[in-house]
Amino acid sequence: MRKNRYRKFTLIAICTIFSWQLTMAQNSRNLGMDEAIHLSLQNNKQLKLSSAKVKEATASLHQAKNNMLPDLKASGSYLRINNPNIDLKAKLGSGSSSTGPITVNQVSYAMLSASLPLFSGFRVHYGIESAKYLEQAAKMDAENDREEVIQNTIAAYSNLYKAREALALMNDNLREAKQRVEDFSNLEKNGLLARNDLLKVQLQESNVELSLLDAENNLKITYINMNLMLGLPEGTELIADSNSFQNPDDAGIISTWEESAFQNRKDMAALSSRAKAANIGIKATKADYYPGLALSGGYIALDIPSFLTVTNAINGGIGLQYNFSSLWKTGAKVAEARARYEEVEASKDILSDAIRIQVNQAYENYLSSRKKIDVYANAVAQAAENYRIVKNKQANNLATTTDLLDADVAQLQARLNYAFAKSEALVAYKKLQQASGVLR
Secondary structure, three states, rough: OOEEEEEEEHHHHHHHHHHHHHHHHEEEEEOOOOHHHHHHHHHHHHHHHHHHHHHHHHHHHHHHHHHOOOEEEEEEEEEEOOOOOOOOOOOOOOOOOOOOOOOOOOOEEEEEEEEEEEOOHHHHHHHHHHHHHHHHHHHHHHHHHHHHHHHHHHHHHHHHHHHHHHHHHHHHHHHHHHHHHHHHHHHEEEEEEEEHHHHHHHHHHHHHHHHHHHHHHHHHHHHHHHHHHOOOOOOOOEOHHHHOOOOOOOOHHHHHHHHHHHOOOOHHHHHHHHHHHHHHHHHHHHHHOOEEEEEEEEEEEEEEEOOEEEEEEEEEEEEEEOOHHHHHHHHHHHHOOOHHHHHHHHHHHHHHHHHHHHHHHHHHHHHHHHHHHHHEEEHHHHHHHHHHHHHHHOOOOOOHHHHHHHHHHHHHHHHHHHHHHHHHHHHHHHHHHHHOOOOO
């Protein structure tokens, strides 16, 4: 009976473990860098906001163009009124005045008017030109936001890779620590090792377990951030492709990167478009000095029962309008428009200096990251050899347990540094591309 219960319990446990492993496998996803970038661009909320701003700028351009089209208005009314006192001075009929009372208690009329601007001081033309430049600026801002999203995705992908590598190295180190504790325990039982040395390796095992917990927690947080960024279901276990972190291209020369930055940076292009729009704005403001000329026409119908009926009253002509107050009011508006233009030009100069700094920093960081890969590769070999020598010495009582543990920690740190250096070099190269405006 007990055997049957034991077998039943074992079967349930095996099924539970199998289903848990199957669930984890279903929630795992191999993720390449290109796919991560695609998903991030597809689901990023900032890019949706940028797209809305581009649509707004395009609508403003259409609105500016619509100012060239004629205005067509229609209106009509039916009014009930009291019996007004009417004194008609005009003569009616054959030279005789009307002596009878005129009763008017309702009025109805309809009007149709059209107006086409012929000249408005080039205000409409400049408005269209300004709207075009502002639309271009909005598009450049959207492209700049897109590059920022790509760079953030690459950095997050690198963090995912580093978190998984750190966890794998910690697990390897924990297995080695456990084996060391087991070996030292056997030596201590046989009286070949001091109790204090056993406590030291046990303490290191505990420290490695704590580090492993931190690595697991860091990886879980990385999963959460990546899933939110990519629009994936929460709890999806992402596996980064290590092939994405191959050594990138040669750095080239700094002058090439700087020249590329001033030619391709979208934020600089956006400011240039805004500067052109601000310059056009000065001309548009000066348009207030000029009169407005428009072609107009219309149709009027009026009916006052028992008194007056007007039909087929078609009118047309040219209208001229000028606001004399613009002679002393427009100057301040022009000065304000000039100040906006100077502000944008100053912003371009500030951004120009910032671009040079960003490109040079990114360039130096990339050169440093490439050198670190070689240095850390040597450090891994040196740390492994050092650990082997110290381990042999400790086995022959020529080195202390503390020396052995220090060598082990140095070896783990060297492995971590080398694993991180490869991903950080790629991030640094992509940052250099972003600073130079060629990140795609």
